[in-house]
Amino acid sequence: AQKITQTQPGMFVQEKEAVTLDCTYDTSDPSYGLFWYKQPSSGEMIFLIYQGSYDQQNATEGRYSLNFQKARKSANLVISASQLGDSAMYFCRSSTLGRLYFGRGTQLTVWP
């Protein structure tokens, strides 16, 4: 089984600054995927970025990048140039062998 740990229940960042949201995972499976989702107050889960366990490069999608450190089993989300609209709950997810595991989430607040 996998376990996903998000150690930061809440984070605060000033607008236009970068912020890193932590995610560590625990697995012995050689093949897995790591995902980050954003959940604004409306409740929808919005897919942000994906990293495969065999990917050599860190994933990047616009202002989002994933700092993947395989040996440390961490997959931290980096948001550059934060915007007020980035205020939301952020979830890290893993998948392996068809099973899916979510972390408990980090509430990000961006202030002006």
Place this chain on the structure above:
Amino acid sequence: DVKVTQSSRYLVKRTGEKVFLECVQDMDHENMFWYRQDPGLGLRLIYFSYDVKMKEKGDIPEGYSVSREKKERFSLILESASTNQTSMYLCASSDRDYGYTFGSGTRLTVV
């Protein structure tokens, strides 16, 4: 755009009632999922289905059942609602692991 639609945004039911939560997707996805989300616990998988009439238990299936009679529709059933089933319920679908899309959620309150 992939659309996953949950029939109700807010629902209030009485203890002991049978409750149906409906989820419909319009992209011919094979896989569909039901999660519940509670503060401090994140998302927990209740059931998932990878084909019509197929279902698999997730991590917390007790007190729930599901139905997948058609590919586009995945229903979550609370046979006898209890107050500890008050939660946000999220449906999701995917055709492969990468294309995973959530509905907007149903906030269920059992009184």
